[in-house]
Amino acid sequence: MTSAATEPVAGVPVSRRRAAWLPAALLFAGLTALTPVQAEIAIGEVDPAASDEERIAYGEYVLRAGGCVTCHTAKDGEFLAGGRAIESPFGVFYGPNITPHPEYGIGDWSEADFRRALQEGRSPDGHHYYPAFPYTAYTRMRDEDIEALWAYLQSKVEPVAEENRSHELDWFARFRPALIGWKWLHFQPGRFEPDPDQSEQWNRGAYLTLALGHCMECHSPRTRTGGLELGRLGAGSRLPDGDVAPNITPDRDTGIGRWGERHIARYLEMGITRDGDFAGGSMADVIDHGTSHLTSEDRRAIAVYLRALDPIEYEPE
Amino acid sequence: MKRSARLFTAASVAAALTLGLAATSSVQAFDEHEATIDYRQGVMRAIGGNMGSVAAIVIDGADFGDNLKIHTQQLVDLTRDIPSLFPEGSDFPDTDAREEIWDNWDRYVELANDSRDAAEALHAAVESGDESEYPIRFRNLGQSCQACHDDFRRD
Numbered sequence: 203m204t205s206a207a208t209e210p211v212a213g214v215p216v217s218r219r220r221a222a223w224l225p226a227a228l229l230f231a232g233l234t235a236l237t238p239v240q241a242e243i244a245i246g247e248v249d250p251a252a253s254d255e256e257r258i259a260y261g262e263y264v265l266r267a268g269g270c271v272t273c274h275t276a277k278d279g280e281f282l283a284g285g286r287a288i289e290s291p292f293g294v295f296y297g298p299n300i301t302p303h304p305e306y307g308i309g310d311w312s313e314a315d316f317r318r319a320l321q322e323g324r325s326p327d328g329h330h331y332y333p334a335f336p337y338t339a340y341t342r343m344r345d346e347d348i349e350a351l352w353a354y355l356q357s358k359v360e361p362v363a364e365e366n367r368s369h370e371l372d373w374f375a376r377f378r379p380a381l382i383g384w385k386w387l388h389f390q391p392g393r394f395e396p397d398p399d400q401s402e403q404w405n406r407g408a409y410l411t412l413a414l415g416h417c418m419e420c421h422s423p424r425t426r427t428g429g430l431e432l433g434r435l436g437a438g439s440r441l442p443d444g445d446v447a448p449n450i451t452p453d454r455d456t457g458i459g460r461w462g463e464r465h466i467a468r469y470l471e472m473g474i475t476r477d478g479d480f481a482g483g484s485m486a487d488v489i490d491h492g493t494s495h496l497t498s499e500d501r502r503a504i505a506v507y508l509r510a511l512d513p514i515e516y517e518p519e
Numbered sequence: 520m521k522r523s524a525r526l527f528t529a530a531s532v533a534a535a536l537t538l539g540l541a542a543t544s545s546v547q548a549f550d551e552h553e554a555t556i557d558y559r560q561g562v563m564r565a566i567g568g569n570m571g572s573v574a575a576i577v578i579d580g581a582d583f584g585d586n587l588k589i590h591t592q593q594l595v596d597l598t599r600d601i602p603s604l605f606p607e608g609s610d611f612p613d614t615d616a617r618e619e620i621w622d623n624w625d626r627y628v629e630l631a632n633d634s635r636d637a638a639e640a641l642h643a644a645v646e647s648g649d650e651s652e653y654p655i656r657f658r659n660l661g662q663s664c665q666a667c668h669d670d671f672r673r674d
Contacts, residue, residue: 444673445673445674446674464579468574468578468579472658472661472662473661473662473665474570474571474574474661475567476571477567477568477571478566478567478568478569478570478571478572478574479567479570480567480570480661480664480665480668481665481668481674482665482667482668482669482670482671482672482674483668483669483672483673483674484674485674486665486668486669486674487669489665490665
């Protein structure tokens with residue numbers, strides 16, 4: 203079973219020509235297959251003050267902030283029962299069922315399995331996930347957020363007997379061990395580290411943007427080998443479905459430099475742009491299922507963080 | 520000139536004329552649709568401009584409340600018949616209109632009518648001075664715009 207992203211194409215290498223990296227990755231797969239996998243990440247402490255109910259309610263909030271619903275719920279489908287198509291240069295991925303159904307969902311997983319999926323990009327049986335599932339961002343999630351999300355998914359979501367749909371991938375993308383090479387190149391596991399020189403609001407915004415919301419997965423150009431261009435995070439990208447995820451750095455001409463914090467916060471709440479237009483496409487889903495459910499403080503924190511990024515002059519091709 | 524050559528020349532002229540006329544009429548149709556597209560995009564920008572102004576007043580408290588009715592009246596007028604802005608054939612590849620508009624016309628009209636109804640509801644609240652309803656009805660109108668863009672506009 204492969205999980206999927208919360209935004210279409212999040213984490214997916216962006217163009218067919220970039221498939222050229224695959225032979226190298228295959229070589230890597232061979233070279234690294236004998237390398238021991240990372241040690242199991244220790245389960246973090248849970249806030250002892252939180253009651254189960256509070257934790258579960260917070261878990262639902264994490265689900266929204268993580269944008270999970272978009273990819274794990276088909277249009278007009280059962281909630282979180284999977285089936286949403288995610289286009290990529292390698293074929294079509296289908297978001298899997300993450301309801302607590304023991305056979306078709308993740309009902310027979312342990313919390314450690316769930317944590318490992320998010321933080322390491324590995325399934326309970328040990329295989330590697332395609333980065334259509336943005337574990338590259340979720341690896342930064344706080345342990346207590348994962349725990350709360352797990353509690354919510356297991357206790358409040360209706361189990362749905364909906365079988366996962368197989369991905370329809372091009373031949374060269376079906377060889378899953380190649381993902382070891384991809385991860386070696388592009389996956390840096392580890393929790394979010396707050397910057398003590400920045401405000402609490404900035405740090406919250408950074409966490410929401412980089413870890414939970416995984417905004418940069420769609421809003422950044424990618425390297426030839428399909429990883430994020432770390433020097434141009436947030437500078438925008440053309441997505442495999444043809445839409446453009448625009449530059450969200452504060453460059454005045456190519457980014458959102460003319461947007462104030464309130465414009466960004468309002469956009470994440472209602473989808474209205476600075477000039478009165480309304481988002482459609484995949485960002486409308488992100489807003490409907492995700493950011494519109496956040497508190498206004500959290501939307502403002504994201505705005506503060508984005509406004510503080512270095513402006514990058516760049517327009518996606 | 521031999522007879523066959525004259526015939527050939529006449530046929531060529533006739534063919535050229537026919538082709539030319541056909542080309543002219545298709546250019547006219549093209550121009551007409553281009554003008555339609557220009558008009559439609561202007562209307563959409565005008566709707567956006569009014570929405571931006573209403574948001575500044577209703578959401579962010581810009582001190583132009585006296586003008587609110589001007590904007591909501593324009594939104595009512597401009598959303599009255601959105602489907603008429605999308606005649607068949609006005610889906611040139613360089614517009615943001617998706618072909619699904621014409622493939623799924625009834626659904627498209629339904630969503631466009633939702634925007635019309637939401638604009639009327641917002642304007643009614645403004646006319647009656649029911650300020651507590653402004654943000655709610657503004658959001659409803661925005662969501663109706665978004666719902667339609669989601670399915671029928673390229674982004």
